[in-house]
Amino acid sequence: MVMDNQYRTHLRELSQGGxxxxxxxxxxxxxxxxxxxxKVTLEPEAIETISATTAxxxxxxxxxxxxxxxxxxxxxxxxxxxxxxxxxxxxCRIIPVAVISKALEISVEHYYPVQTHL
Numbered sequence: 584m585v586m587d588n589q590y591r592t593h594l595r596e597l598s599q600g601g602x603x604x605x606x607x608x609x610x611x612x613x614x615x616x617x618x619x620x621x622k623v624t625l626e627p628e629a630i631e632t633i634s635a636t637t638a639x640x641x642x643x644x645x646x647x648x649x650x651x652x653x654x655x656x657x658x659x660x661x662x663x664x665x666x667x668x669x670x671x672x673x674x675c676r677i678i679p680v681a682v683i684s685k686a687l688e689i690s691v692e693h694y695y696p697v698q699t700h701l
Contacts, residue, residue, distance in 0.1 A: 653678065
């Protein structure tokens with residue numbers, strides 16, 4: 584999926600606020616990686632690994648897949664049940680990644696839009 588300019592601009596605005604610095608600090612303090620979603624391109628293979636239903640239910644977005652390792656942005660601290668459910672669904676080792684909450688919400692909506700049926 585191509586990232587549109589409006590989406591990228593919104594994420595950049597979020598990353599420039601204080602939330603980004605706080606989230607990054609907390610992630611590093613607890614031993615988690617942090618990603619600024621305005622500065623990365625999500626891998627299509629990673630996105631396809633998690634179903635839209637699961638991504639929306641758990642509020643997660645995968646950013647990278649390497650073999651059986653899947654880096655997934657999620658709320659911090661990560662809930663063990665979330666990690667377990669993702670591992671079962673994907674067959675991958677889930678590596679939690681910290682992200683600004685609002686950026687996560689916007690990215691889930693962007694990459695996993697709700698399908699409406701007429």
